[in-house]
Amino acid sequence: MDFATLIGLVGAILLIASAVILGVSPDVFINGPSLLIVLGGSVLVVLSKFSFGQFFGAFSAAARAFKFKLPETQSAIEELVDVAQIARKEGVLGLEGREVESPFLGQGIQMLVDGQNADTIKQLLNKERLMTLEHNRSGAKVFTALADVGPAMGMIGTLIGLVQMLSNMEDPKSIGPAMAVALLTTLYGAMLATMIASPIADKLSLRMTEEARMQSLYIDALVAVQEGTNPRVIEQLLSSYLSPKERAKVGEPEPANG
Numbered sequence: 001m002d003f004a005t006l007i008g009l010v011g012a013i014l015l016i017a018s019a020v021i022l023g024v025s026p027d028v029f030i031n032g033p034s035l036l037i038v039l040g041g042s043v044l045v046v047l048s049k050f051s052f053g054q055f056f057g058a059f060s061a062a063a064r065a066f067k068f069k070l071p072e073t074q075s076a077i078e079e080l081v082d083v084a085q086i087a088r089k090e091g092v093l094g095l096e097g098r099e100v101e102s103p104f105l106g107q108g109i110q111m112l113v114d115g116q117n118a119d120t121i122k123q124l125l126n127k128e129r130l131m132t133l134e135h136n137r138s139g140a141k142v143f144t145a146l147a148d149v150g151p152a153m154g155m156i157g158t159l160i161g162l163v164q165m166l167s168n169m170e171d172p173k174s175i176g177p178a179m180a181v182a183l184l185t186t187l188y189g190a191m192l193a194t195m196i197a198s199p200i201a202d203k204l205s206l207r208m209t210e211e212a213r214m215q216s217l218y219i220d221a222l223v224a225v226q227e228g229t230n231p232r233v234i235e236q237l238l239s240s241y242l243s244p245k246e247r248a249k250v251g252e253p254e255p256a257n258g
Contacts, residue, residue, distance in 0.1 A: 005066050005203055012195050034184040037157035038192060042149045049145055054138050061139030062200050064207050070214050071101055074246055077238045080221040083109065084231035092225070104128065104215055108222040118226040122219060129215040136208035143201035147193040154189020158182045217241045 020026050047055050071079070079100065086094045092112040100106050107128065111121045161182025168174040217238060224234045239247060 005199070009195065009199060016191070016195070028180075029184065029187070031180050031184045033181050034157055034188055037160070037181075037185050038150060038153045038188040041153040041156070042146055042189075042192060045149045045153070046142060046145045050138075050142055055142060057135070058139040058142035061136060061204060062143065064136070064139075064204065068207055070210055073214070073217070073241055073243075076102075076214065076217060077221075077235060077241070079105075080218070080225075080238060081231050081235045084221070084225045084229070084234045087112070087225050088228075088231060102214075102218065104132075105218045105222075108218055112222060112226055116226075118223045121226055122223050125215070125219045125222070129212060129219070132215065133208055133212050136204055136211065140201045140204040140208065143197045143204065147197035147201060150192035150197060151186075151189040154186040154192075157185025157189070161185065213241065 017026075020029050050058075083095060083098070083100075086098075092115075095109050096113045098109060100109065104125070108121060108125055111124065116124075159182075161178045161180070165175050165178035165182065168178065221234055221238055224237060229237075
């Protein structure tokens with residue numbers, strides 16, 4: 001579970017809810033027409049921008065913003081060096097049946113066991129990496145579109161409320177409900193974009209970058225194993241994926257500038 005995402009989103013919602021409860025009655029902030037315009041309208045407009053598969057797939061991808069964890073880079077390197085050592089001592093067939101944390105890495109190891117050459121492994125795994133990137137990118141695009149559309153639908157609701165109010169100025173009782181629609185749709189649109197859609201889109205983009213980086217690490221290691229590279233050389237090669245702080249912890253020299 002990604003507690004940063006959970007705490008951030010839930011915390012923001014609780015703060016707004018607390019401000020509402022401590023101010024006036026919460027019922028004042030609940031308006032059916034406003035919710036219909038912002039939520040219903042936003043969802044339908046975003047749906048029109050994508051296919052059904054992309055739209056509904058984005059909500060399954062959104063779960064990755066809350067529950068998704070890649071292995072630490074250093075632990076992944078240690079695992080890959082161990083794989084390289086086994087392959088060097090026992091041959092790639094010694095890797096058959098080895099359990100690994102990452103399905104992507106498991107797929108690559110199976111290619112080694114099956115006797116695929118380095119170029120084939122690199123080509124197939126790069127294709128898999130690009131497909132994963134596209135899936136994550138599609139989910140982020142849907143939520144980015146929702147963040148863009150939400151405030152616009154709020155503005156549309158505001159205009160509708162103002163038109164209703166101005167067209168019934170002779171009836172004082174209608175002014176209040178019309179103003180509620182006008183103001184609450186703007187509030188709902190801003191909350192939808194700022195507190196939900198935009199954070200999820202940004203977190204999915206971050207996940208996309210992190211996962212692509214980890215998959216590149218796996219590809220480099222597996223290709224090196226297939227080519228028979230010394231495990232120590234593989235470890236040095238993969239250390240470039242570590243941050244300077246992580247590299248200092250394991251005693252690796254930082255790459256020379258220039």
